[in-house]
Each structure stands twice: as structure tokens, then as C-alpha cells.
Amino acid sequence: MLKPLTLAVSLAGVLLSTQALAYEYGEHAATTLDKLINDYPGRYRGTRNFAGAADWMQSQMGSAYDISRQDFSWTAGGSSRSSQNVVAYAAGTKPQYVVVGAHFDTYFGRPTLQGLDDNGSGASVLTEIARNLGGLQLENGLQVVGFGAEEEGLRGSRAFVDSLSASQRANMLAMINLDSLITGDMMYAHAGQNSTANPTLASLREHTLQIAKELQINLFTNPGLDPAYPAGTGCCSDGEAFEGLNIPILYIEATNWEIGDLDGYTQTTNPAIPGGSTWHDPTEDNKAVLTNAFGQERIDQRLRDYSRLLSRLVLELTNADLLASTASGGAVVRNQQDHLQRQHQAMVRLHDRRWLTLQAMGREVGSFDGEIGIDGEYSPDSGFDSAPNPEARRLGVHALGDYQLNSSLNLGASLSYQNGRDKLEHRGKLDSDTWQAAVYALLNDGGPQWLAGDLSVGRTSFESKRNLVIQANGGPVLLNQKLTGDTDALTLGARVLGGYDLDFGAIKSGPFAGLDYTHYRIDQFHEKQDLRTALSYEEQSFDSLEASLGWRVRGAVALPYGMSLLPYGDLAWVKELGDGRLDDLDLTSRADGQVRVARLGGVDKSFGRAQLGSQLAITPQLGLYAEVNGRIGHAEGSQTGYSLGVQWQF
Numbered sequence: 111m112l113k114p115l116t117l118a119v120s121l122a123g124v125l126l127s128t129q130a131l132a133y134e135y136g137e138h139a140a141t142t143l144d145k146l147i148n149d150y151p152g153r154y155r156g157t158r159n160f161a162g163a164a165d166w167m168q169s170q171m172g173s174a175y176d177i178s179r180q181d182f183s184w185t186a187g188g189s190s191r192s193s194q195n196v197v198a199y200a201a202g203t204k205p206q207y208v209v210v211g212a213h214f215d216t217y218f219g220r221p222t223l224q225g226l227d228d229n230g231s232g233a234s235v236l237t238e239i240a241r242n243l244g245g246l247q248l249e250n251g252l253q254v255v256g257f258g259a260e261e262e263g264l265r266g267s268r269a270f271v272d273s274l275s276a277s278q279r280a281n282m283l284a285m286i287n288l289d290s291l292i293t294g295d296m297m298y299a300h301a302g303q304n305s306t307a308n309p310t311l312a313s314l315r316e317h318t319l320q321i322a323k324e325l326q327i328n329l330f331t332n333p334g335l336d337p338a339y340p341a342g343t344g345c346c347s348d349g350e351a352f353e354g355l356n357i358p359i360l361y362i363e364a365t366n367w368e369i370g371d372l373d374g375y376t377q378t379t380n381p382a383i384p385g386g387s388t389w390h391d392p393t394e395d396n397k398a399v400l401t402n403a404f405g406q407e408r409i410d411q412r413l414r415d416y417s418r419l420l421s422r423l424v425l426e427l428t429n430a431d432l433l434a435s436t437a438s439g440g441a442v443v444r445n446q447q448d449h450l451q452r453q454h455q456a457m458v459r460l461h462d463r464r465w466l467t468l469q470a471m472g473r474e475v476g477s478f479d480g481e482i483g484i485d486g487e488y489s490p491d492s493g494f495d496s497a498p499n500p501e502a503r504r505l506g507v508h509a510l511g512d513y514q515l516n517s518s519l520n521l522g523a524s525l526s527y528q529n530g531r532d533k534l535e536h537r538g539k540l541d542s543d544t545w546q547a548a549v550y551a552l553l554n555d556g557g558p559q560w561l562a563g564d565l566s567v568g569r570t571s572f573e574s575k576r577n578l579v580i581q582a583n584g585g586p587v588l589l590n591q592k593l594t595g596d597t598d599a600l601t602l603g604a605r606v607l608g609g610y611d612l613d614f615g616a617i618k619s620g621p622f623a624g625l626d627y628t629h630y631r632i633d634q635f636h637e638k639q640d641l642r643t644a645l646s647y648e649e650q651s652f653d654s655l656e657a658s659l660g661w662r663v664r665g666a667v668a669l670p671y672g673m674s675l676l677p678y679g680d681l682a683w684v685k686e687l688g689d690g691r692l693d694d695l696d697l698t699s700r701a702d703g704q705v706r707v708a709r710l711g712g713v714d715k716s717f718g719r720a721q722l723g724s725q726l727a728i729t730p731q732l733g734l735y736a737e738v739n740g741r742i743g744h745a746e747g748s749q750t751g752y753s754l755g756v757q758w759q760f
Contacts, residue, residue, distance in 0.1 A: 136414035143234035152221030155193040167256040170237035174244030182269030193258035207251030212236040212288040213260030217390040224396040232288030242421040242582040249429035267348035286360045287349035294364030294377040300344025302359030314358035335372040435643035440708025473514040480511030485755025493748030501533040518555040536577035544570040561608040568601035595637040603628040619663040642701030655688035676725040686715040718742030733757040
């Protein structure tokens with residue numbers, strides 16, 4: 111057995127290691143960058159540092175990808191030369207995919223060049239984008255490429271494009287290139303030169319600028335002061351290799367297009383950077399100089415902002431946000447379906463308690479009796495046997511009355527109002543207001559046989575608030591949006607229940623069987639926010655037909671001061687003969703108007719249902735009841751509820 115101190119140390123170690131794996135925006139990129147510049151300066155073809163940098167890039171992209179090395183070669187100056195690309199791929203549910211790339215090599219022949227700006231910065235953010243998106247379900251695939259030999263004529267990116275098959279070219283949706291993100295005075299996003307002839311290819315740039323505005327990141331685009339570089343376009347990096355594919359290209363960089371020759375090659379007005387640029391210079395493009403010139407916070411902030419911006423952009427380009435929203439929206443609809451079933455069960459239990467009361471008391475033919483009452487129910491997020499359910503609560507009021515038509519038949523009607531709230535994931539909620547009306551009957555002449563039934567109709571108004579939260583594995587929250595909507599629902603029900611109670615003096619106990627049919631209809635639903643993740647669905651209908659077979663027990667106990675106690679309980683096996691709920695749901699995304707299917711999961715067709723409660727008659731008019739009910743052996747857990755109410759008899 112472990113000693114207490116040993117156990118405490120072990121637990122502390124686990125907690126600390128877990129915390130060490132967690133990271134915020136920019137932190138993973140900073141880890142990548144630190145090793146690239148300090149352990150692998152001069153990382154150009156044919157060197158040990160390039161090989162080490164390639165290994166490091168691969169390890170930093172995470173384990174959620176298929177990762178490979180692409181060897182390539184070219185001839186220059188009469189000699190053959192070779193290098194490598196690091197390629198990571200995560201497939202989507204569709205064949206289309208997005209490419210994000212950055213070169214990680216430094217200028218050839220300069221072994222002391224750290225290349226913090228060009229292009230340790232872009233390469234490090236590239237690994238964080240990969241890490242942030244790793245493991246998310248993607249609709250469009252994601253290819254993350256660390257290019258080699260960019261500094262020798264875009265050799266890595268050209269080799270990558272040349273290797274593409276016809277189908278790979280046809281399915282590529284866009285290319286994002288990251289290069290030199292620290293030295294420049296301003297952050298930029300440009301479209302490719304191919305957008306001058308086809309302005310629709312500038313859509314990716316505009317999308318990026320819109321995201322930056324939402325995230326309050328100051329992002330600019332080339333103002334076009336130099337006619338050789340049209341407004342809004344960029345150039346001169348690995349993105350150029352992709353421009354012939356007729357896809358949107360996005361160049362991400364930091365420089366200053368308003369100084370020097372107005373061509374973006376003069377990066378900064380900072381006097382600590384002689385000549386205004388650090389390109390390819392070992393004495394300037396290093397941590398000591400850039401930290402002295404701009405401060406560590408500048409480097410950290412750029413890594414944070416580019417990671418925030420580009421992670422969000424890639425999240426949307428891959429439609430990972432829409433898939434996550436579809437799953438989240440489907441969970442809300444599943445809760446609506448469950449909520450309606452719980453509201454129906456609340457009315458079922460109201461009538462069951464009334465029938466128990468009628469069977470325990472004597473009634474004169476022609477008499478009319480009834481009650482009004484208030485009650486509440488609380489369902490925690492876990493129950494007796496099981497998987498967590500949404501935490502829920504219900505408050506209700508009801509009125510009912512019945513007429514003893516003859517010695518065997520009692521006819522009645524009820525009207526109830528229920529206000530409900532379910533807690534959803536990430537502090538979302540589902541609120542409801544439900545009105546239910548019913549007529550019921552009990553056939554029992556005081557003997558052991560009894561038969562009861564009811565017909566009901568209900569109307570529910572739903573208001574939902576779902577919080578869509580997408581978080582990187584161990585990393586930052588990539589998306590946090592609040593979406594609200596409302597809709598109505600209709601419930602129609604018919605039930606018959608009968609049994610035989612054996613007499614054990616003060617205790618009556620025996621078998622029972624029943625059929626409960628309910629039709630549910632949920633009206634059209636549209637979320638109100640003007641967000642791409644907002645959802646809508648068409649009217650949906652489904653039916654439940656439950657057959658039950660069980661055993662019940664009821665009693666009557668006289669208490670002092672004229673009070674009486676009516677304990678009861680039952681245990682039943684339930685077989686779902688109808689749909690029960692919807693297995694799948696078509697949801698339409700506002701972003702593109704496409705229908706995506708939320709898989710809601712199958713319905714558990716066979717399970718148990720248990721109930722234990724007691725009614726306390728304090729006076730002939732005033733009563734209380736307490737009840738616990740739940741499911742047994744259900745695939746989705748017990749859904750245990752605790753009820754308490756007060757009744758006034760008249």
C-alpha cells in the first residue's frame with residue numbers, strides 16, 4: 111500500500127504534468143521558434159541543422175496527422191541539389207482540402223543565421239495551427255507543409271505543386287503562406303497576383319480581414335503604392351508556386367508597404383534596425399537584436415495574434431466549426447425531444463397519483479372532487495446507475511377534478527402548466543413553458559381489478575441558448591459563440607393501464623400492464639444570430655409507443671392527529687415499440703445553406719422504469735407528496751428525478 115506522502119507526491123506529479131501540456135495562443139509557436147533559432151541556426155539544405163529542424167517541425171505538428179517527408183531535387187549551376195518538405199495531412203469528410211505552408215529553411219551558406227523573422231516565425235506559427243486543429247473533425251481536409259529550399263528559388267513549394275495529381279489539384283480549395291511575421295511594423299494579409307485578373311480569388315483575403323476585425327487584430331493589406339504590386343496583392347514567397355492552380359492564395363506577413371521603395375522590402379522604421387530590414391542578415395535576424403529593438407512582448411504578441419487569426423481562419427476553411435455546430439445543435443434538439451418526454455411523464459405521474467388516491471378512498475356516486483397543487487422536480491446530471499444526463503428542473507401547477515359516474519367508473523379532467531429548464535453543455539440552457547390538458551378515467555369497483563386511461567394534448571414553447579465552444583486539445587479555445595432561438599412543440603397522447611391488486615391487509619400489491627402512445631411535433635427552428643455557425647431545421651415529428659409490464663405496491667397507514675400516509679412504488683419493464691425519438695436530424699448551416707446531418711444516436715428500445723413515493727394527507731384538504739423516479743439499465747443513464755409537491759383537495 112502506498113504511503114500517504116508517496117501518494118500525494120504522485121498525484122501532484124500528475125497534475126503538474128497535465129498543466130505543463132496545456133498551452134495558450136502563441137505558446138506552442140514560441141516553443142517551436144526557440145528550438146529552431148537556438149538549436150538549428152543555418153538550417154539550409156545538406157546540413158545537420160536542416161535535418162534536425164525537419165525532425166523538430168514534424169514533432170511539433172502533433173500526432174493527429176499522417177506525416178511524411180517529401181524529397182525533391184533540382185539542378186543549378188551544373189550540379190544537382192536536394193532538400194525536403196515536411197508534409198502533414200488530416201483528411202476531411204469531403205475530398206476538398208486546404209493547404210497551409212511556411213518555409214523553415216534559412217538563407218543558404220550562412221551557418222550562424224538564426225532566421226527568427228525569416229522564417230522561424232512563420233514556421234513556428236504553422237506548427238501551432240497544426241496543433242490547434244489536430245484531432246478536430248474536418249469537413250475539408252487540412253494539409254500543413256513545412257517547405258524546404260524556399261531561399262533557393264521556392265524549390266520546396268514548386269516541387270510540392272509539381273507532385274500533385276489531377277484530382278489533388280482539382281480538390282485544393284486555397285493556399286495560405288506564412289513568411290516573416292516579426293520585424294515588420296504592420297501585420298498584412300494579401301491575395302495572390304492571380305486575383306488581379308480574377309477578383310473572386312481575393313475572397314480569402316477579405317474573409318481574413320473580416321475575422322481580424324472581429325478579433326480586434328490590426329491587419330492591413332498592400333495599399334498598392336508601387337504599381338508593380340497592385341493593391342491587395344502579395345508576392346515573393348512560397349504562395350507563388352500555387353498561383354497557377356487558379357485558387358485563392360493568402361500571403362501572411364509583417365512589413366511596411368508605406369516606406370522605402372514602397373515594395374514591402376523595407377520592413378520597419380525602428381532605428382534599432384539599420385536599413386529598416388533584417389532579411390538574411392545573421393547580425394540582425396536573431397533573438398538578441400529583435401528583442402532589443404522591439405521587446406519580447408512584440409514577438410510574443412505577434413505569435414499570439416497570428417495564431418488566433420489563422421487558427422480561426424483554418425477552422426472556418428475546413429468547416430470544422432460547422433461540423434462542431436451541427437453536433438452541438440443536434441444535442442440541443444435531442445434535449446428538446448427528451449424534455450418533451452419528461453413533461454409528458456410528469457403528467458402521467460400526476461394522473462397515476464390521482465388514481466391511487468381514488469382507489470384508496472370511498473366515493474359516493476354522483477360526487478365531484480378535485481385538487482389544485484404545485485410541485486417541483488429536480489433531475490441531477492447523474493443518477494443511480496449511470497451516464498450523465500443534463501441537469502434539469504421543473505416547476506408546475508395543476509388543477510384536476512373528477513366525477514363518480516357510478517360505483518365503478520370515475521371520469522375526470524386535468525389542466526397543468528410546467529416551467530422547465532435543462533442545463534446544456536458549456537453553460538447553455540433550454541427553457542420551456544408547457545400547458546397540458548387531459549381527460550382521464552378509472553374503472554374500479556373497489557375490488558382487485560382496475561383499468562385506467564387518459565387522453566392528453568400539450569403545447570410547449572422552447573427557448574434555447576447554446577454555447578458553441580471549440581477548444582484545441584490541451585490548448586486555447588478556438589471558438590466561443592452564443593446562439594439563441596425559440597420554437598414551439600405539440601404533444602398528443604393516449605394511454606391505457608390496468609392491473610390486479612392482491613390484498614395483504616394494509617398493503618395492496620400486484621401486476622400491471624400498459625400501453626402509452628405519444629405523438630410529438632417540434633416546429634421549425636431558426637437561431638437568431640447572424641453567425642456562420644447558426645442553424646435551422648424544418649418541422650420534425652416522431653412517435654413513441656411504450657408497452658410496460660410491471661409490479662406495483664400501495665398502502666395506507668393511519669397516523670396520529672388524523673393524518674394518513676399513502677406509500678406507493680412500482681417497477682416495470684418498458685419496451686419501446688415506436689420511433690421513440692429521431693435517430694438523425696437534418697440541420698442547415700447559415701454559412702453556406704448546406705444541410706448537414708446530426709447523428710443523435712439510436713433509441714434504447716428496452717429498459718426498466720422505477721418509482722417510489724408517498725402521499726401524506728395532513729388534513730382532509732391539505733396533502734403533500736414526495737417521489738423519486740428513474741430508469742434502470744437505460745443506455746443513456748437513469749435520468750433520475752426527485753419530486754415534491756403540495757395539494758389542496760376540494
